Amino acid sequence: MSNRKSIDVEGFSHGANPIPAASRVGNVVMTGAISGLDPATGKVPEDPSAQVVQAFVNLEKILKAGGASLDDVVKIGVIVKSLALRDQINVQWLKYFPDAHSRPARHTTQYDHFAGATVIQLDATAVIP
Secondary structure: OOOEEEEOEOOEOOOOOOOOOEEEEOOEEEEOOEEOOEOOOOEOOOOHHHHHHHHHHHHHHHHHHOOOOHHHEEEEEEEEOOHHHHHHHHHHHHHHOOOOOOOOEEEEEEOOOOOOOOOEEEEEEEEOO
């Protein structure tokens, strides 16, 4: 039997793919791709700014379901359709990580092959003390 535990969150999925929102082994939680999918509608908002906001909300919710918090995050990958979203991402970054001496590492990559209206995905690694 594996020590790995799949983390699923109501209203968030990877469509028809059999992929959990995150996975936990011991004190490590790693998420899959987290989009700005609105769990209330099951759709990605057309507004890119709304997607950025919702992606961070989804990140926090998924981490919590895995027993972690944003304080436990050591790195976040940000994948964007356009680097023009950087300012909107930084607004959320400063909201969720206000302490300049306690922020996770971050790597942003541009990717222009998202399906539909998706413009952002996050992935995170958290280590629970």
